[in-house]
Amino acid sequence: xxxxxxxxxxxxxGFTGFAFLMAGPRAGLLVMVGxxxxxxxxxxxxxxAGPWRMVVTDRDGRGMLAQLIAIALVAxxxxxxxxxxxxxxxPAHAPVGFAMILGAFVFGLAMQLVMGCxxxxxxxxxxxxxxxxxxxxxxxGGSFAGTLHLGWWTGLGTLPVLSLQGLxxxxxxxxxxxxxxxxxxxxxxxxxAPGKRLPPARLWIAAALVAALALANLVIAGxxxxxVYGLGLWGAKVAQAGGADLAQTAFWAADGNAARLSAxxxxxxxxxxxxxxxxxxxxxxxxxxxxxxxSQALTLGSYGGVxxxxxxxxxxxxxxxxxxxxxxxxxxxxxxxHGWVWLVAAFAGSTLGIxxxxxxxxxxxxxxxxx
Amino acid sequence: xxxxxPLTATLAIALVAxxxxxxLARSGAPDLFxxxxxxxxxxxxxxxGAHCTGQ
Numbered sequence: 001x002x003x004x005x006x007x008x009x010x011x012x013x014g015f016t017g018f019a020f021l022m023a024g025p026r027a028g029l030l031v032m033v034g035x036x037x038x039x040x041x042x043x044x045x046x047x048x049a050g051p052w053r054m055v056v057t058d059r060d061g062r063g064m065l066a067q068l069i070a071i072a073l074v075a076x077x078x079x080x081x082x083x084x085x086x087x088x089x090x091p092a093h094a095p096v097g098f099a100m101i102l103g104a105f106v107f108g109l110a111m112q113l114v115m116g117c118x119x120x121x122x123x124x125x126x127x128x129x130x131x132x133x134x135x136x137x138x139x140x141g142g143s144f145a146g147t148l149h150l151g152w153w154t155g156l157g158t159l160p161v162l163s164l165q166g167l168x169x170x171x172x173x174x175x176x177x178x179x180x181x182x183x184x185x186x187x188x189x190x191x192x193a194p195g196k197r198l199p200p201a202r203l204w205i206a207a208a209l210v211a212a213l214a215l216a217n218l219v220i221a222g223x224x225x226x227x228v229y230g231l232g233l234w235g236a237k238v239a240q241a242g243g244a245d246l247a248q249t250a251f252w253a254a255d256g257n258a259a260r261l262s263a264x265x266x267x268x269x270x271x272x273x274x275x276x277x278x279x280x281x282x283x284x285x286x287x288x289x290x291x292x293x294x295s296q297a298l299t300l301g302s303y304g305g306v307x308x309x310x311x312x313x314x315x316x317x318x319x320x321x322x323x324x325x326x327x328x329x330x331x332x333x334x335x336x337x338h339g340w341v342w343l344v345a346a347f348a349g350s351t352l353g354i355x356x357x358x359x360x361x362x363x364x365x366x367x368x369x370x371x
Numbered sequence: 372x373x374x375x376x377p378l379t380a381t382l383a384i385a386l387v388a389x390x391x392x393x394x395l396a397r398s399g400a401p402d403l404f405x406x407x408x409x410x411x412x413x414x415x416x417x418x419x420g421a422h423c424t425g426q
Contacts, residue, residue, distance in 0.1 A: 023406060026406065088415065128377060129376070130379050136386070219411065219412040221418070223411075223418050229425065237390060237398075254426075256421050263401065265390070266400075269420035278384070278387060285380060286377065293376075294376055321425075331424065
């Protein structure tokens with residue numbers, strides 16, 4: 001066990017130092033923030049897709065309430081911080097549109113089929129879940145593919161970017177955000193069964209830590225926590241290495257994206273936190289006395305279904321302007337109206353996805369068993 | 372098909388490492404002289420990073 005733990009320290013500290021030396025102190029700090037996310041999400045079992053499923057199937061609202069608490073804590077600090085430092089910090093605002101709503105619905109559906117959302121996919125892969133590894137591959141490909149068609153999809157009908165700050169001012173926007181979170185919390189409590197309402201101490205602590213890390217992300221990077229952009233960028237890098245001319249595409253020809261494409265991944269904010277998150281989840285799994293049993297084996301067809309669902313997951317996340325992290329968590333906590341629309345659409349999709357799970361995730365027959 | 376957790380996680384890390392190595396080989400190492408300040412807050416510079424909400 002000593003060797004396992006020593007290797008964990010070597011890997012995590014080594015990559016943090018590598019990022020620091022190669023790309024500067026901000027890169028090193030962002031890897032540390034990502035590591036923190038991975039440690040908390042995996043170590044304290046704080047998630048997104050699972051708690052949404054539990055609300056529906058088990059009438060258990062504790063995980064969902066923990067998410068809302070974390071978002072509220074971030075909002076309380078982020079609203080005034082961004083208002084006072086608008087030149088240095090940017091919110092996660094995006095427009096509401098037909099494709100955005102469809103994307104969020106499909107994302108919610110697909111995340112139940114791959115057993116993880118944006119952050120969940122990285123956590124699952126890092127902690128050694130085979131479905132998570134396959135989902136990561138699909139997510140990278142899907143989110144890159146989504147960038148190639150984003151202009152067509154947004155052309156179907158998109159409103160201007162609307163924020164609660166824009167509608168009611170910074171303080172008014174924060175009040176509206178907290179009221180909205182309170183409403184969702186009340187609905188969750190009404191749905192939850194007795195004994196499954198108040199989060200345990202573990203989830204309160206996890207929510208506070210996730211909020212602190214999200215605020216650290218904002219202060220260090222100048223932008224809220226995100227996942228999808230980095231994975232799409234990785235797909236673009238691979239496609240470019242394979243000979244694709246991405247300068248011909250509208251998305252990658254845009255100034256900011258072209259700059260990211262030509263620069264090292266070590267200078268991309270979401271890539272750094274994504275890598276840190278995956279390594280953090282790995283560290284938790286390897287630090288334990290036992291890494292745990294292998295994830296339940298599925299049929300080959302199910303693994304194929306997971307790959308397709310993950311491609312759809314990544315593609316839809318791009319259309320929805322973010323996943324559970326970039327759109328739901330960061331969007332709502334910084335006042336974006338699209339975050340609220342994303343929540344409604346994705347939850348509806350998630351409810352449908354829960355019903356489809358038994359058809360996609362089929363356990364492999366036990367060895368030696370007769371069919 | 373069932374792989375142990377450590378092996379599966381190692382494959383995930385290897386995937387990311389391969390993408391990172393491919394990128395470093397093509398894009399080169401970042402220029403440390405143009406590296407941003409450690410903290411965006413207080414730096415006086417506008418955020419340059421890309422986010423999922425971008426178009």
